[in-house]
Amino acid sequence: MELGERLIKGDKRACARLISLIENNDNRAIEVIKKHYNKTGNAHVIGITGPPGGGKSTLTDKLVKLLRKNDKKVGVIAVDPTSPFTGGSILGDRVRMSDLATDPGVFIRSMGTRGHLGGLSKATKGAVNILDIYGVDYIFIETVGVGQSEVDIVKSSDTVVMVMVPGLGDDIQAIKAGIMEIGDIFAVNKSDLDGADKTALELEMMLDFKKYDTWRPPVTKLSAVKNEGVNNLLDNIINHKEDMLKNENFKLRREKNAKLEILNLVEEELMEMVHKITDEHEGLDTIAKKVALRKSNPYTSRDEIIKLIKK
């Protein structure tokens, strides 16, 4: 049976294989997504982001376990950084999700960023599509914990949970511009430690700066290791989607995300074309050399490359 057929039947190996293929930008995976895209869109895609070591994986583990009690099928994509020097990586998020490994209703996949910035890998959205076709009800995406530039997660999910921890103090101030825009829900994890109330209060104060017509991001305190307050967070996650569905917001968010997804794909393809076409002619290095020696200039070079593409 071909991979796509196996995927819609819920075959784990086919799912795993197709995610590898999409990571490689392989046409076989792209064809499967094209063919079955009309079956996607049902899964609630939840981004889990926040500073390194904040407890994102531990929390994801607990959220998935709660959903499994209601017999929901769940997918998890956990992204960790790839070393820019060696191209290698250690993907360690599974350590916190060991119990889920043998659960037939859970699919966990670790991905390296492979040179992509913004907290996700280039193929993360493709992997989400594949898990959606595979037939999960919920998809969690755990981003790289970079702290301030995980903007990509917003483009890829319906609900973003920003995981904070007590004692970030001034750091919250420093990174607030980034994080306050990103979070649909703020989770103050490690509330078993001192300072959680203060962090929660500071977050509320920062949220007060903005006006909200509909959804105001809730702030919830919890402890993932002690498994306290996690059901509260899950309620918030589910409420967020329901709230968006009550008005136009869900439709608008999906439209906005689709637009960004298309533009990203076009951009990647265009860049590939640029490299290919310049290689066929004098090569980007030669063009660059001419510009560096002032025998040409960047703008004329751009015009010439664009002309080649348009032909």
Add this chain to the structure above:
Amino acid sequence: MAERPIRVLVAKPGLDGHDRGAKVVARALRDAGMEVIYTGLRQTPEQIVSAAIQEDVDVVAMSILSGAHNHLFPKVVKLLKKENADDILVVGGGVIPEDDIPSLKEAGIKEIFTPGTPTTETIDFIKKNVKRK
């Protein structure tokens, strides 16, 4: 497009807590440009095989220092076969007596790396023996 990195699951089956060797190997493989999925301590053979399949790895690399290798290593190979995933290269390491190595290899563990083996040897072995899908 760059060649996709070799994906390796580094796992510690059994109940012992000796994880230094596994971590040393994980870092060495990463530095050799591989994508290492680290599962942590106390994994059952079922968990290891299940993770290997979801992660679509090329290699399963296990570390045992407790003496339980004769039971656990072959069990993982057997379960992989049951899942039709015996194209995955399986290697092991840790404190393993010379005398046990022939029977482990017979059981399908392609190579065993004992204390003192330079990690470059492991890297070379994996690069040479991995089956790219």
